[in-house]
Amino acid sequence: MKLYIYEHCPFCSRARMMAGLKNIPVELCVVMEGDSETPLRLTGKKGLPILQKDDGTCMPESLDIVHYLDDTYPPRLLTSPVNEPLMAWSKQTWSLGLKLIVPRFTRGKFAEVATDAARQAFITREEQHFGNLDALMAQTDTLLPPVQAQLEKLDPLLASPPPLTEADFHLYPVLRSLSIVQGLTFGPNTLRYMQDMAQKSRVPLLTDQAQ
Ligand SMILES: N[C@@H](CCC(=O)N[C@@H](CS)C(=O)NCC(=O)O)C(=O)O
Structure with a gap:
């Protein structure tokens, strides 16, 4: 496949x-x-x-x-009811974080933007939705605090590792995306969750290219 x-x-x-x-x-x-x-x-x-x-x-x-x-491909992993608090957190935080995440994605080290033409195509695609991306980068200081506040709320929800549910397929991609944003602090439970999921799923975090 x-x-x-x-x-x-x-x-x-x-x-x-x-x-x-x-x-x-x-x-x-x-x-x-x-x-x-x-x-x-x-x-x-x-x-x-x-x-x-x-x-x-x-x-x-x-x-x-x-x-x-x-x-x-058995055994089935998604057997528990969806973790609604984690699902709700993920949806809310995705909306709040997008303006921080998107301009950084367009500047990132990804195979799909390995040529100048491809990177420009990505910038053009995102600017259709978000307007000028340099202007968004300049708003970083005002965009960070609401997302940081969300991260403070998340950490207690991850105090004991929750059973895997569909919510993880929303949560981890949001956290991975936020890991490209320099200046955010992830709580200890959140960091443990991110590192554990990165290792088990083999979808690496973006911390090494945080901007
Ligand atoms: N509902 C879709 C959304 C997928 C989606 O929006 N993918 C984006 C990449 S992040 C895409 O391919 N956009 C290209 C385009 O629309 O031209 C899913 O969950 O798979």
């Missing part, structure tokens, strides 16, 4: 997590930013991730891929 991804992409991280947690052999194929031909050819739509099964058929949508991999 092949999994078409962008390395930075939190939705792609969801699918990578399930493959990693279950040790499912999946070949990661990085699509270059600006290459809309590849996803369009595979699914008729532009978004990633895409799972291409061994029979050649393709599945888009990250959570569909997560559940397909979990259902197809």
Whole structure:
């Protein structure tokens, strides 16, 4: 099987997590930013991730891929009811964090932006939604405190490691994305969660390129 991804992409991280947690052999194929031909050819739509099964058929949508991999490769990991507090935290924090995360993604060290043209295509794509990204970087000092406040709320929720639920496929991608933001402090329980999940899922954090 092949999994078409962008390395930075939190939705792609969801699918990578399930493959990693279950040790499912999946070949990661990085699509270059600006290459809309590849996803369009595979699914008729532009978004990633895409799972291409061994029979050649393709599945888009990250959570569909997560559940397909979990259902197809026993033992099933998602057996507990969704952890609603972690789910709610993830959704709220994603909205608050996007303006910090997106400009840093476009400046990051990812295979999909290995050429100048691809990086420019990524910047152009994001500026359609977020406006000028340099201007967003300049707002860092005002954007950090609400996200830091969210991190303070999260740490007690992770005091004892919660059972794996679909919420982890929202939470870890949000935390991984935030790990590219310099100036945020993660609490001890949150750090333990991030490091544990990075190791078990083999989806690395972005701490080494925090900006
Ligand atoms: N609902 C989709 C969202 C996927 C998505 O938005 N992917 C982004 C990458 S982070 C994408 O491929 N965007 C490219 C585009 O829309 O042109 C999922 O969960 O898989």
